[in-house]
Amino acid sequence: MPDHAAPSIRATRDVADAQRGSAPDTASLRLMANAIRALSMDAIEHAASGHPGLPLGMADVAAVLYGRFIKADSQQPHWPDRDRFVLSAGHGSMLLYALLHLMGHQDMSIADLKAFRQLGARAAGHPEYGHATGIETTTGPLGQGLATAIGMAMAERMQAAHYGDALVDHRTWVLASDGDLMEGVSQEAITLAGRLGLGRLIVLFDDNDISIDGNIGLVDATDQIARFDASAWHTQRVDGHDHEAVAHAIEAALADPRPSLIACRTVIGLGAPTKQGTPAAHSSPLGTKEVEGVRAHFGWTAAPFEIPADARAAWDAAATRARAARTAWQARLDAAAPETKAAFLAAVSNDRPAGLDAAIATAKQRFLANPKNMAVRKASEAVLEALVPAIPEIVTGSADLTSANFTKIPGFEPISADDFSGRYVYWGIREHAMAAAMNGMVLHGGMIPASGTFLAFSDYCRPALRLAALMGVGSIHVMTHDSIGLGEDGPTHQPVEHLAALRAIPNLLLLRPADGIEAAECWQIAIEERRRPSVMALCRQEVPPVRLDETTENRSARGAYELAAAQGKAQATIFATGSEVHIALAGRDLLRAAGIEARVVSIPSFELFAEQSREYQDSVIGDAPAKVAVEAAIRQGWDAIIGRHGGFVGMHGFGASGKPADLYNHFGITPEAVRDAVRQQLSAHA
């Protein structure tokens, strides 16, 4: 892809530096912090539910960050070059809602705060992406925000490498808790950020030494500073209630080329007479008496949900400062070369990529021109080779299985700390951070990330897949080695329940193509789906092509379709997915030889099929007396199609280590088994 960098244009960093001159003084910061505290307590008491400890403890840090540093425009909250702020400790949601209200976000009014935690509220229990502007990602499951933020910071550097610092030059800020840092995914995220030298990532750690069960020392002896140092971060520790100290630490973090951790020593629930510094402040409303104590401690006398004029003025000034850089950015965008501007705006639009259909057609033509047995993971690689030149937003990668996933096509260069212009990510053995960071890339905008790992290891990244589905994020997860067909590595590596377990996640597409043509169609679906994640389950072993029809229609898009019709009236319908479709076809041939007519239905996606009209579904399922499903996985979910008494040729437990062909025979997933299952069905009906 062309390099759109325009280095002659002054970097926004200078602009941001300049703005800091007009930053609020300590007195203003104190007012600002107390406004956060008051609103947080008021909303939590009003809701009789919520987590006051974090907003009370981190209000000072938040005031400094928003008062002096953050670059964002509440009037244009989707401004592409805004800083991203991620409240990884999502239980402290009132801190974020208070910030958004005070910064002037129109969709976070006092009325919204009064609805905190009630059904339908924008101010949900945890921050929910899409509920209000300024909520950059959904958080709550610990560690996810931090790992998601890594992806945002990666996206920023990758876009800057392509479009230039003039258009892309922002920071990613994370507020993280002890809990965030204790979850394993945090280590994956931290080490990845360290290796990539994500200097524009700054983590503000709420170092309050308290978790629900007690003091952190009860469960952890880790020196977090030393831990981050070990992975090439810049680290500092400050008094999180000392505004100037926090500000100086942030200045130092900005000046250092490494990702930064600022451990902010704070008191959870600061000001609460008996609860501060204890787990009691964490996750329950403080109660009237403690709230009064906090108010007294900070000299806050305004009525609940009221912000005094001086505090409001300080926040208004902060909002004005924060948005100042946008004007200059807009000028730079307008001054940019037209092709740079157009390419940038197209990338961040999140629209359907223009070149998609032609690329898919090309891929299909290639398969049809040279039909041969091939692993569907290899077919996927061939589709990517057609797609990638047409869609510059695609970024692929693998969690240390590059040579097995086939997601790195010729010419793809990896990104590194020194060069972010590549389009491939060596994620390392970090499935969880990979999936979470991909969420961050999509949320950042302008990227279509596609990962690689084994399907069995979808378990390792499942919390991030779920968040992708919940947020409606169109990440694409290439998961190869999708059944016992992977062979000798055995049951730990052989998915049997994973197809069902992924189909169970609402708003996630599980795509399991049977050959090259279906792989092309599934890639088309996945690229089009910018509002839900896709998992592509691809077989390791070679399978024959099952589709040789020349069509630009995406037959997989309806989820299921009749692949092979019966001659005359069908006595049986055989349903199959992926690498078992050819077994279904061979079973049909055996049945025909035995005088039994069967049709074959391919089901690349249960979810898409479930979205079709009842009439279409009924027509595909059909009314043949025998219904048999073939899938090298467990039965769960298939009863919806074949019924409780339908025939199932598949797995009934875990796999085993052995040659793929031996395993298919051993577990009875063969054309003969299909034939016998149909016969059994027919005799049961006779």
Place this chain on the structure above:
Amino acid sequence: MPDHAAPSIRATRDVADAQRGSAPDTASLRLMANAIRALSMDAIEHAASGHPGLPLGMADVAAVLYGRFIKADSQQPHWPDRDRFVLSAGHGSMLLYALLHLMGHQDMSIADLKAFRQLGARAAGHPEYGHATGIETTTGPLGQGLATAIGMAMAERMQAAHYGDALVDHRTWVLASDGDLMEGVSQEAITLAGRLGLGRLIVLFDDNDISIDGNIGLVDATDQIARFDASAWHTQRVDGHDHEAVAHAIEAALADPRPSLIACRTVIGLGAPTKQGTPAAHSSPLGTKEVEGVRAHFGWTAAPFEIPADARAAWDAAATRARAARTAWQARLDAAAPETKAAFLAAVSNDRPAGLDAAIATAKQRFLANPKNMAVRKASEAVLEALVPAIPEIVTGSADLTSANFTKIPGFEPISADDFSGRYVYWGIREHAMAAAMNGMVLHGGMIPASGTFLAFSDYCRPALRLAALMGVGSIHVMTHDSIGLGEDGPTHQPVEHLAALRAIPNLLLLRPADGIEAAECWQIAIEERRRPSVMALCRQEVPPVRLDETTENRSARGAYELAAAQGKAQATIFATGSEVHIALAGRDLLRAAGIEARVVSIPSFELFAEQSREYQDSVIGDAPAKVAVEAAIRQGWDAIIGRHGGFVGMHGFGASGKPADLYNHFGITPEAVRDAVRQQLSAHA
């Protein structure tokens, strides 16, 4: 529980120290290491599949460990006080199989090695627990072995605290790779071990700087020594091919009270002329030419699968040394106080606990004596209060949700680095390491661990749950807050797909009791199930009791049963689980008022129900024309019971933040919805 410690008996540590005097010299260690290398290469070439890099690289370390330090008896491989060796880098399985063969395990013959990776082989692609003696746990999914080993080391200390060092005094050794240390779960495991000061845990890190995608530097900049230092480990780095240096490092590790990391600098695929030190040596057979090069490098001239007499003699001597401590241990066991000996042997027998039935009966009586609305998580606590005095092997804990999971009953003391006599574990915010370590506790023997977290976070520990199921490990996972009924925390915390996703895992029991009586029955099932893991899904909200029948029969044990019969012929059957059973009953009342007779079936476990006879299943499902299921979760899996056109009152996507009652109304999971669904079913059939 009584303290069975008998401190006057000499500790085995002294015995082990003494044996080291007769340890093999460097020449013998060289022979021993080369025997590992040769067998590993031979088996991998024979199978034309496998991972030679690790056995070639770590053979020297393994020879030192087995030659001089490990305490184990291949003739009595289940000896309770043996050292545990965990090959966390399970892809290097041939190293373990070679070790087991050379140490004299009868069930790992040369014929077994020749069957490596073939269907039915004991020497499977990755080490599979139960396939052969000496395989202490299944490994392959990276990081799991390390985290499992933490649990083994915890179990050792906890048992030593109860039965004394005379009977329990062994070590846990882990061979871990870069990949193990890059997975997030490793951080949870490392920090937990550091906090608990597990000094008998020694991790031998195959520090070879290579992963599949290339040099580690490509993806990670972490200083592992510094990282472990940060979490209170004892750390060293040595040349992994220098036998004496490795031995000295192990001596130093044994002398330090902290858990130890020994980073062993090795060359992957050492000796392979062109492949050593490169990813090419990792996961594919080396090929004839490279194998010849390795053999020449090490001067190994024996035919494939042949072990020269001098090497065999060195290994025999190692096996003799390793088992020497067993005789002294047996003498100490025989000399122990009879009650100590009996209690110890009962604990490690893994038999059905004697006091189980009486304790369950007590718990049931308490519920019947005082029937009232209560959260099933609270009911579970009440059951635990009856169970714990009767079953000393039970150890409970929570991943920082003690006050929400109710797994810490009065009188339970937490374990700590200073005192392992407690029976409660503050796991910290480490769901993944918790589940993996619980596997290790069960594999170690003598423990029945029960965890605590929220059901939504089963995703965080899913890889370890899967391994529990694959290995047949009877861990118990208390997972509360099991639906939208948790309320305000919102969709990130509300499981909707998790019941289905857990039911999908083969050999795992998902138990979802409806009230106190069912909770008692489900606990009885979970405790009895020593060969498969259980997940107890428990609601946060209060629900009325649905069972008031006085019975010692465990009605939940059949998975599903008719809870409420119809008066006369039923026109509908309403199926429900857990917190929705009372809604089904209320729906039945509404229907009766409308002149429609319905029966209600409670299904605490799909898996147990699927194991019943076809006749029983048919009788429970019944033939009423209307079938309606009620579960505050997605439909997947229910079609097997209610059919594709059955009525479903449940969730169709993610939840929301709000009051529990508002959510049940919003999502239409109410008695009225049940009534209407039945009516719709009946009209469709009319």
